[in-house]
Amino acid sequence: MKTILVTGSAGFIGSNLVKRLFKDMQEGTIVGIDNMNAYYDVSLKEYRLKELETLHSQLTLNSPLSTINYHFVKGSIADRELINKLFEEYHFDIVVNLAAQAGVRYSIENPDVYIESNIIGFYNILEACRHHPVEHLVYASSSSVYGGNKKIPFSTDDRVDNPVSLYAATKKSNELMAHCYSKLYNIPSTGLRFFTVYGPAGRPDMAYFGFTNKLLKGETIQIFNYGNCRRDFTYVDDIVEGIVRVMKKAPASPHPSPKGKGDRGVHTADPMMYGKLKERAEEMRKNPTEAESVLWNALRDNGLGVKFRQQHIIEDFIVDFYCNEYKVTVEIDGKYHDRPEQKKSDEERTARLNELGYTELRFTNEEVFHDLDNILKKIKTFCSGTPSPSGEGRGEAGTPLLQEGSEEAPYAVYNIGGGQPENLLDFVNILQEELLRAGVLPQDYDFDAHKQLVPMQPGDVPVTYADSSALERDFGFTPKITLREGLRKFAEWYKEYYGS
Numbered sequence: 001m002k003t004i005l006v007t008g009s010a011g012f013i014g015s016n017l018v019k020r021l022f023k024d025m026q027e028g029t030i031v032g033i034d035n036m037n038a039y040y041d042v043s044l045k046e047y048r049l050k051e052l053e054t055l056h057s058q059l060t061l062n063s064p065l066s067t068i069n070y071h072f073v074k075g076s077i078a079d080r081e082l083i084n085k086l087f088e089e090y091h092f093d094i095v096v097n098l099a100a101q102a103g104v105r106y107s108i109e110n111p112d113v114y115i116e117s118n119i120i121g122f123y124n125i126l127e128a129c130r131h132h133p134v135e136h137l138v139y140a141s142s143s144s145v146y147g148g149n150k151k152i153p154f155s156t157d158d159r160v161d162n163p164v165s166l167y168a169a170t171k172k173s174n175e176l177m178a179h180c181y182s183k184l185y186n187i188p189s190t191g192l193r194f195f196t197v198y199g200p201a202g203r204p205d206m207a208y209f210g211f212t213n214k215l216l217k218g219e220t221i222q223i224f225n226y227g228n229c230r231r232d233f234t235y236v237d238d239i240v241e242g243i244v245r246v247m248k249k250a251p252a253s254p255h256p257s258p259k260g261k262g263d264r265g266v267h268t269a270d271p272m273m274y275g276k277l278k279e280r281a282e283e284m285r286k287n288p289t290e291a292e293s294v295l296w297n298a299l300r301d302n303g304l305g306v307k308f309r310q311q312h313i314i315e316d317f318i319v320d321f322y323c324n325e326y327k328v329t330v331e332i333d334g335k336y337h338d339r340p341e342q343k344k345s346d347e348e349r350t351a352r353l354n355e356l357g358y359t360e361l362r363f364t365n366e367e368v369f370h371d372l373d374n375i376l377k378k379i380k381t382f383c384s385g386t387p388s389p390s391g392e393g394r395g396e397a398g399t400p401l402l403q404e405g406s407e408e409a410p411y412a413v414y415n416i417g418g419g420q421p422e423n424l425l426d427f428v429n430i431l432q433e434e435l436l437r438a439g440v441l442p443q444d445y446d447f448d449a450h451k452q453l454v455p456m457q458p459g460d461v462p463v464t465y466a467d468s469s470a471l472e473r474d475f476g477f478t479p480k481i482t483l484r485e486g487l488r489k490f491a492e493w494y495k496e497y498y499g500s
């Protein structure tokens, strides 16, 4: 039973991903977040959200046993407090970060929003994954990181140090930031460099959509580089298929010791057992004992809430409080802890945790109620890295789990493209034919009168073509939808949506 966060869920790719998750998942929780910004027509985002709501209610109606929870939150990933709150509340297993300010040209006039969403927003997601460990963080990068690279096809082994737009620079920065967090905090992350994604209810700022709007209004479309551009177009269902496959398989962690959900595979050999433990942990989190509530509130009041998570699973134990950063667990002895069987299991857990490299701090209910300051002092001492009298402290404050020079990070970046670069003129011809077929434009439409061949625009790249062989090798993924099939679906949707 997974809990998944999809950021940018009202966006083109995000909404299609949520749709697909509704189909694939038997149970679990999907949380979507989007700030619904007006970069392009907001009603399109609202339409996508409405579709998701309808699909979700149909799911519940058609199969009353379906236990897929879906929540949409309107808000920004740049809002640190909101992001922390969501991670604290839901304890996500998988995070797919698609929220971003997209568009190359828009970044020339509006640089601020790129820094806010793509840099600060992504940083907030990374920080939240650091403090609330996840199994896998998958995030959108872009083919634009290849800048003006000449070598074709673009390979993830190529140097990408010469971005030609701020948008590209933010996407490349995301990859660097993710690498750093993967390495330092053992956060399994995969970046996906998307190549021109298209499809129904797509982005109006993209060429195929913009061309259609213009042709319909009787305006002239401009075809850059005299049509001699080649692009790797990827139909949205193919992209979603790729994302879904990638989500399920996080890059291998070089650190099999439990430092968070990223290593869940070694927490328990039995997935059934894990499911039960997770349910139990959630139940315990919802119904804390009085002592647990008192300690949790005190941790939060003292700024430690962000470091700790409640009821964390390590192998087949549930620990009361857990801090990833310092590999420490906090246990509160309840009223049954004097019973022999409880005592035995406590001892077993303590011994196993020690073997795994954790320090277990244990306190009684009594101590929590009457000596809270002392408990906090001990926890703070531990987390500040100053060795406590018992020698429990560990390193400098904020010491990462993995040190520079240690093994490789659980980190990967893949290209995900259509697999076949298409000439822009051929693309426009197929689009024309499909717009006629779907009845978007009249049969006698004079295309030649509405087409203008113009030179290249600054910042644009003549050829973008992905080498997606690594994705095929590691995930068996190859795009399936031809350009004609994809543009047909777009044209049919356009006709239905705009009713032209």
Ligand SMILES: NC(=O)c1ccc[n+]([C@@H]2O[C@H](COP(=O)([O-])OP(=O)(O)OC[C@H]3O[C@@H](n4cnc5c(N)ncnc54)[C@H](O)[C@@H]3O)[C@@H](O)[C@H]2O)c1
Pocket (backbone or CB within 6 Å): 007, 008, 009, 010, 011, 012, 013, 014, 033, 034, 035, 036, 037, 045, 075, 076, 077, 078, 097, 098, 099, 100, 101, 102, 103, 116, 117, 121, 140, 141, 142, 143, 193, 194, 195, 196, 197, 198, 203
């Ligand atoms: N569509 C493509 O061809 C393409 C190509 C390369 C990369 N990408 C990347 O894929 C991702 C998804 O792209 P898309 O085509 O679906 O774009 P999109 O604009 O339709 O979706 C992005 C969504 O994120 C939301 N958003 C933006 N800033 C936000 C913030 N601060 N907080 C919360 N939500 C925010 C927007 O409202 C939007 O709904 C983006 O990261 C984009 O950069 C897309």
